[in-house]
Amino acid sequence: MSTALITGASSGIGAIYARRLAARGHDLVLVARATDRLNALASELCDAHGISVEVITADLTDSIQLDSVLKRLRSAPVIDILVNNAGAALVGDFASAEPDKMQTLLRLNVIAPTLLASAVIDNMLARGNGSIINIASVLALLPEYSHGIYAATKAYVLTLSQSLAAEVSAKGVYVQAVLPAATRTEIYERAGGDISKVPDVMEVEALVDAALVGFDRRELVTIPPVPEVAAWEAFEQARSVLASGFSNSEPAERYRSSV
Template sequence: MSTALITGASAGIGTSYARRLAARGHDLVLVARSTDKLEALAAELRSSHSIKVEVLPADLTDTAQLNVVSDRLRTGSPIDILINNAGDSLPGTFATAQPEALAWLIQLNVTAPTLLASAALAGMLERGEGSIVNIGSAVALLPEYFPGIYSGTKSYILTFSQGLAAEVGPRGIYVQAVLPAATRTAIWARSGVDVASLQNVMEVDDLVDAALVGFDQKEGVTIPPLADAALWDAFQAARHALPPSLANAAPADRYRLKA
């Protein structure tokens, strides 16, 4: 029986992943700051699905606590699926954010998932199989639509996932980036946005169910609200058309100084 480790498991997307994976028969390691919420969820899932559930309280913005989770991935019993879900946003704009808040968000949205993926990967490569799921955001593709550095951190998650997939995919490791658009989670309140003011907000369970369909299909990038897959295919085709045009030792003519 495989085991999945889920960060941010005490609410929202993380809790939904826990319930869905438990229903599929996976044992779980649940990571979040709230011990009480994790214990309640673990009791529910043990009772409902007769699986093993390990509770690992940790604040991933605290280096020592992040290291505890990394050590669990690196040296504990095998983790077959890593769900890098924990993340957050900040209220206001880049200009109004305090440096300490910016550093905090980068630690949570960028540093933590990177180091946890690194910790999980060694064992996966040794076994020749495993899955890493990184929860990003559709604003990775639309940075103008969201103020501050949130979209930048999620752009990193997308490109990190794509680069990692290119590196370890041939060695049996599946990497999926999930890009939700507006989803009904607590992140909106923490960002200073009233979710009731938004249109076309996806419910968390619908988002996770769609992400798991993409997971089963081994998609590299899953965008649950995107109805027209041809748009993503065209975006990817344009991106993949760039390399030959970038392999030039001389600047393009339009950047040459005029006499």
Template structure:
């Protein structure tokens, strides 16, 4: 019998990451859990070992720190058992653009984009060589909705969507599956860390419902999974319009509407 691949999950100590850990453990997958809070990771790991009978390794890592990020990259490169990467670690934005500090901007972009990209890059060559594997990148609907605010956070999540789409084009011919999961507001600790009382928000999805929906998309091999979206044709229409635009922008000369008036 073929053994199930081990799943490495970042940001696994709480919220979406911890719920992914519970769900994959329930499916019989061994786990590698990475996050900053080792005590919470150890508690979760012990419970999953006892309840689900799976192997769970813990990696304490702050992915904004070069040494910690490098350690997780090494594990992804060297551990051939890992066949699924859940790129979940991320942080929100507290305040508007003009309230951001240089350090805060750097930390947010480093965690939400640089770390995510480097971890995918660490594991992708091995997946391509074995012609199997899956990379799941947790984005957000804010990534295509600047009207929702959080400009820097939204920009990082737009990056996650673009990267996932690009990786799908590059890696899927080699048998590697890439999924972008785009939640809307979800009841996790990201709000508290950003200084927002989640109880003041409307239409907040419970994390278990979010992850269960994301896994339905995973099993269907969807490229983009938007759990709150009822009408899938709306995303298809948006993506179709984007692709239709490509022929219009492949031009050697400027459009007539930009030519100087005589």
């Protein structure tokens, strides 16, 4: 029986990952700050699916509490699937953002998933098996749409997923970046926003079920709302055309004069 560790499992996307992975028979380690919600979900999933569930209460922006999750990822029973899901948004402009709040967001959305993946990767590489699911956002590809640093944190998650996949996929470790668009969860209200003003909101169960189809197909990047995969493939093709110009010891002709 394999074990999945899910961060941010107390609500929204993480809670649905917990339900779906429990239904698939995985044992679970649930991580978030809200112990009561984690315990309630754990007991429901144990009863419904006969799996074993550990709960770790941790604020992932606190280095000591993060350390308890890093230790769990390095120990037994081994973690077969890491779902790097915990995250938050920060409403408002970059110019008016408080540095403390930006630092907390960077700890949660960037540093925590990076160190969690780092803690689990050695075990996965040694076994030649394991999966890391990183929840990014379509805003990683649409930074102009969102002010402040949230989109940049999610671009980091996408880029990390792509470079990590290039490093480990041939060694048996699967990495998936999931890019949700607007999804009905608590994230908007937590950030002081209002989801009723957001158009085309996907239900969270539909988002996770689609992401798991991408997982089963071993997609590197899964963007549930995009109707045609050809659009993503064309984007990747354009990126590779651009990249073909990177290997050049001379600046391009257009930069050789100042006019």
